[in-house]
């Protein structure tokens with residue numbers, strides 16, 4: 568079932584959903600199940616599975632020659648989606664990236680999604696690699712998320728890249744895209760970024776999931792501005808609980824988001840990690856309750872592979 572159909576069927580009730588990261592290379596899927604199991608009592612209608620690109624570093628072999636080494640790869644987004652879908656009887660949303668893929672490779676991935684009965688995909692550009700100044704698409708790949716949305720939409724119309732003919736069993740993907748209440752880091756302004764978001768929706772995106780934010784006012788302003796320029800699709804807030812002291816530095820640095828002074832102060836007062844986790848949980852509960860009272864369609868949590876704090880939040884909110 569599509570994410571938008573789940574939202575319609577809920578008739579104004581706020582739904583619970585979350586995002587997981589595939590386990591690291593070599594780890595077992597059981598670890599993932601162990602993190603998903605405690606969250607299933609909150610009946611998520613869909614679960615997102617992220618995708619990451621391969622990253623390489625160049626290591627000096629000692630003789631002046633550099634060796635290219637794979638440092639980070641979390642394969643298996645689609646396999647994980649299929650296995651979760653069947654194990655838990657829940658819809659899954661694979662994240663599909665422009666970065667690292669040609670349009671042909673993307674099409675194969677989408678055809679596989681269709682075979683597997685996956686009805687939703689999240690269309691994203693992806694970030695620049697560590698050794699790139701700015702994002703560089705793969706030769707023959709999509710430049711921006713809007714181009715990927717267009718490609719998915721073409722497939723929904725039964726149009727394949729090299730085989731432009733009608734097919735009986737057309738894909739019918741519901742397409743999610745990213746939105747940024749505090750603007751995307753490369754964008755010159757929030758308004759300019761919102762216009763880009765509108766382009767994604769006009770190209771066929773069915774719903775938006777936001778980047779994490781810690782001040783609900785930012786989300787409410789973002790939604791109001793989006794509605795003003797004619798974006799009418801559901802805008803799902805993304806929530807991430809602070810879990811460690813380091814988040815105070817890295818989250819603003821990586822995502823260019825602001826943290827409220829009260830939250831920084833509360834974390835600074837903590838004596839240990841357990842206290843910081845508790846502050847993060849309490850903050851996310853307050854955010855969630857306010858957003859739910861405002862009637863958001865879904866509360867979407869970034870679990871980052873750990874579910875205990877999400878379980879504690881959900882138990883107070885749902």
Ligand code: FAD
Nearest residue numbers: 617618662691692693694711712745751753754763776778
């Ligand atoms: P786009 O919508 O293409 O926008 C990128 C930038 O380009 C923006 O600044 C935009 O304003 C600008 N822009 C857009 N169109 C144009 C145009 N035509 N001309 C000029 N400028 C333009 N990353 C991953 O690697 N894996 C994941 O699984 C993943 N999941 C995510 C889930 C969510 C909910 C969010 C919010 C982000 C996720 N990301 C993920 C991160 C995402 O890939 C990065 O934020 C990336 O830098 C931008 O992706 P986008 O889809 O928003 O890009």
